[in-house]
Amino acid sequence: MFTRRAALTVALSALGSGALPATASALPRSPATTTPPAARAALPRPTGRHVVGTRSLPLTDVGRGDPFASPPGPRELMVQLWYPTGSPAPSPHRRGPAAPYTDPGTAAALEADWGMRPGVLKGVGTHARAGGRPAPWTRSAVVLSHGRGASRVLTSGLAEELASHGHLVAAVDHTYDAAAVRFPDGRLLLGALPAEVDDWEAQDRLEVGVRAADLRCVADALCRRARPFAGVAVQRVGLLGHSLGGAAAAEAMRLDRRFVAGLDLDGGLFGASVPETGLDRPFLLLTSSPDHETWARWRAHHRHWGRHLHLAGGGHLSATDVPALAEAAGLRERWPEPLFDEFLGTIAPHRAATVTRACATAFFDRFLLGLRRPLLDAPAPRYPELRFRWARGA
Numbered sequence: 001m002f003t004r005r006a007a008l009t010v011a012l013s014a015l016g017s018g019a020l021p022a023t024a025s026a027l028p029r030s031p032a033t034t035t036p037p038a039a040r041a042a043l044p045r046p047t048g049r050h051v052v053g054t055r056s057l058p059l060t061d062v063g064r065g066d067p068f069a070s071p072p073g074p075r076e077l078m079v080q081l082w083y084p085t086g087s088p089a090p091s092p093h094r095r096g097p098a099a100p101y102t103d104p105g106t107a108a109a110l111e112a113d114w115g116m117r118p119g120v121l122k123g124v125g126t127h128a129r130a131g132g133r134p135a136p137w138t139r140s141a142v143v144l145s146h147g148r149g150a151s152r153v154l155t156s157g158l159a160e161e162l163a164s165h166g167h168l169v170a171a172v173d174h175t176y177d178a179a180a181v182r183f184p185d186g187r188l189l190l191g192a193l194p195a196e197v198d199d200w201e202a203q204d205r206l207e208v209g210v211r212a213a214d215l216r217c218v219a220d221a222l223c224r225r226a227r228p229f230a231g232v233a234v235q236r237v238g239l240l241g242h243s244l245g246g247a248a249a250a251e252a253m254r255l256d257r258r259f260v261a262g263l264d265l266d267g268g269l270f271g272a273s274v275p276e277t278g279l280d281r282p283f284l285l286l287t288s289s290p291d292h293e294t295w296a297r298w299r300a301h302h303r304h305w306g307r308h309l310h311l312a313g314g315g316h317l318s319a320t321d322v323p324a325l326a327e328a329a330g331l332r333e334r335w336p337e338p339l340f341d342e343f344l345g346t347i348a349p350h351r352a353a354t355v356t357r358a359c360a361t362a363f364f365d366r367f368l369l370g371l372r373r374p375l376l377d378a379p380a381p382r383y384p385e386l387r388f389r390w391a392r393g394a
Contacts, residue, residue: 002107013195018040041328043157043321044353048164050084053132057081057229058184063209067210068176068192077214078173078181079221080152081230082128082163086135099130102153104113105188110151110182113191114322121153124325127160134232139369141234143259144171145211145216145245147267147320149191151178154320155242161292161357167364169240170218170229174211192253204247204271207388211248215239216256223258236260236368240360242319243267250274250298256351261367263360265319269294278302280365282393284376286359288314291389292362307376311355315345319356323349347385355375355383 001002046052061075069075073256100122101107111118142162146152152171159169173181176192182191195250197203219237221229239262241249246267253262254274261282266289269275275294278301285295311318323344326332332340345352362373374380379388 019182031321039328040123040125041120041325043127043160043324044350044357046127046160046164047357048084048161048166050135050164050166052082052128052160053085053130053134054080054128054163055056055131059217059221059229061213062313064213064217066175067206075174075210075214075217076183077217078152078175078183079229080159080171080173080220081134082156082159082169082171083134083138083230083232083366084163084166084168085129085132085293086137097129098126099128101126101156102151103182106151106153106180106182109188109190110153111329113149113179114329115334116325116331117334120325120329121268123328124214124321125367126156128156128163134230136232138166138168138230139235140166140238140364141168141170141222141236141369142238142240143215143222143249144169144370145215145239145241145248146171146174146178147243147245148177148193148207149179150243150320151180154322157321157324158357158360158383164361165361165365166387167368168222168232168234170222170230172214174214174383177207177211194385206271207244208247208251208271212252212255215248215252215259219256219258228371238262238364238368240364241265241267241317243321244270247272247274250279250283253279253283261363263363264317265356268292269298274298274301276301276332279306280304282306282363284359284363285309285318286311286319286356288316288318299390302392306391307388308390309359309376310387310389311345311352313347314352314385314389315341315343315347316342318345318347318352323352351385355385358383359386 059077064075066075107121152173181189222234239249242265246264249262251272253259263284266287275297280303282305362375365371
């Protein structure tokens with residue numbers, strides 16, 4: 001079972017609410033002169049039939065001040081969209097270049113904060129093409145919230161997968177929480193949240209409240225009738241969050257009935273009221289840790305379809321791109337062994353991605369598109385790593 005303080009001990013450094021590496025100084029560095037060349041990392045190929053496009057757009061919540069900004073100003077976000085383009089799949093000879101994984105400034109900040117081999121993120125292979133527009137028939141959207149101190153880019157593989165199955169994905173960079181956020185005017189705003197505070201309960205409430213408002217702001221933009229943010233008229237919106245993003249997704253869902261379903265990837269429900277109130281819409285909890293007291297309280301109060309599924313052998317980062325990047329990034333050599341084992345687990349990276357993507361696709365296909373997927377009904381021999389810990393509703 002993970003707790004914030006247990007994660008602190010394992011990581012040997014200050015870890016935040018989402019249990020992510022807080023500073024690069026906590027991780028050992030290999031001298032640059034002795035670092036061997038690494039293989040190029042690549043995201044798993046999407047399994048859906050649709051060609052995926054992507055673009056990033058700024059979004060300002062003009063009516064809300066940013067409590068983390070100095071000097072004060074309105075809350076500014078960056079949102080990356082992934083979407084089915086509706087275009088026919090190009091032949092191998094006519095494919096254009098894939099979209100870059102991220103920009104150089106964000107890459108450098110993530111590599112430093114997370115103890116990755118410098119330059120590794122520049123070469124990550126993606127499967128989306130930059131630009132284009134969502135297919136006009138696109139009606140479902142999934143708003144995605146990253147972990148504390150992470151970045152929207154670290155869930156790119158999962159976003160590509162959902163988009164390939166027909167969903168629009170809007171991944172939010174929570175400014176001053178994310179490791180770095182690049183805006184179109186050239187500004188690079190680095191993470192500024194504390195690694196340690198005197199009152200974690202108050203800090204969790206603050207951070208989750210800001211994140212939940214961010215997610216609702218994105219929903220406002222996606223669902224507006226005049227000039228919708230993504231260029232298509234979205235009708236059904238779901239939520240997906242990793243780590244602290246899972247708590248934010250649950251809280252946003254509690255506050256806003258436009259969100260019809262939510263998925264929490266290994267996020268303790270810190271800072272949210274959901275453990276006491278439950279939810280009255282479908283909610284899926286997919287965890288690497290067997291259980292946590294906030295999850296137990298949520299299960300006791302949940303009032304609709306719900307599942308708690310456990311990924312045996314998983315680590316806290318198994319649902320992100322990090323396992324696919326680990327070898328090229330040199331994480332086994334650069335992270336302390338307890339940190340590597342705790343956050344990446346023992347499951348093979350490709351299996352972690354396969355199981356996570358199958359669960360997410362089955363969930364959102366069912367509750368956003370109305371397509372019944374048996375994976376969420378009972379244990380399946382095809383996915384022996386997936387354990388049903390709790391279920392409510394058929």
